[in-house]
Amino acid sequence: MAIRRALAGSFLATSALAATFLWLSCGGPPRTPSLVVTSAAPSGESSDRPTIRIQFAQPAVDADSVGKTLDRPPALLEPGLPIEGYWVDRQTLALVPLSDLAPSTRYKVVLSGDLARRTEDFSFDFVHRPLVVEGVWGVDVKALPRRPKLPIHFNQAVNPLDVLEHCKLRNDTGTDIALVLHSSKSQGRKVVVGPDAELDQGKRYQLICSRLSGSKGPEPLAQPFHLAVATHRSAGVDSVLPGGQDVPTDELKIVIGFYTPVDADQARQHISA
Structure with missing residues (x-):
């Protein structure tokens, strides 16, 4: 009986060891990076060559590496842009694009080499100069005529035909009203549009733009633009x-x-x- 118990115990111990080995060989628990990234973002986004800074929780290089342009930057900027890099201090890596970034375009930064290994292949993405609808100026949006002309202003050039496709007026019952163009078809930061039919008098509407992107990049608005507008009442x-x-x-x-x-x-x- 004692021999049986000993054999059973030996079998269980061997099985547990084998299971542990199998678990570890399949990946085991998630590994903790030896180098932790605390922040990563481009700065100076008004520039078409913004400096990208990556901050680490602890020193990543020795003091001799600080302030020198690196022979080979420890990162890639996708899609396929050349960059140069330098250490601002022992915990801050700066990457500078060597060609202009396109507005309304998403880029991905991927650490490489030793930094990739120490950070468990850290990467992040960002949109350079995302499209923003700045507003509708030059008209009283709370007292519009029945056939208004709405000058929509953007922070960068857009294709007017894209504006017609992705912007609309919506009445208070949820019915969408298509827009027509009242300005040039050439790309620009201001596009003047209006409804393709007369609006009802004394009624409220929503001007909505969604999934619209700038003329030089594919990334759409981060969120739909909504503006409450209304037609004026009858005379009185x-x-x-x-x-x-x-x-x-x-x-x-x-x-x-x-x-x-x-x-x-x-x-x-x-x-x-």
Whole structure:
């Protein structure tokens, strides 16, 4: 009986050892990088050659390596751009593109060589100068005519035909209204559009742009652009100032606001005290 127990114990121990070996040979628990990246991002994004800085939690090189341009940068910038690199300090690697980055384009930074091994193949990506809709300027978006012209401004050049495809007006019932072009078909930072049919008077709408990208890169808007707009009401008086009963009569100034634009001389002809 004792021999059986001894054999059983030996078998279990051997099985456990074999299972442990198999587990480790298949990868085992996740390895902890010997060098930890604490931050990684481009700086000076207004430049088309932004400096990319990678910060480590502890010194990664000796002091003699600091401030010198590296013969071979320990990183790649994809897709396929040449870079040079240097150590700002013992914990900060700087990478500088040697050619311009394209706006609205996603790039990937991949550490290589010894740094890749020590950081468990660290990489990150970023979009250079992502497309932004800056707004609609030059019109009162809360009191639009029924056939408005909406000048949409962007932070970089866009293709107007892409704007027609990816921007629209939506009414309060969720129905989309297609847009037509009121400006040149050439690429630019301002595109003037309007609805392809008359809008309802005194109604609210949403101007929406989504999945739109700049003319020089494929990366679309990070999130859809929404702007609340409205058409003006029918003609009429909106407000009269001053209000109330206790109003001084000396040098009294009356301000009348209308729902729609009116000619001042015509308005005076129809106002009496």
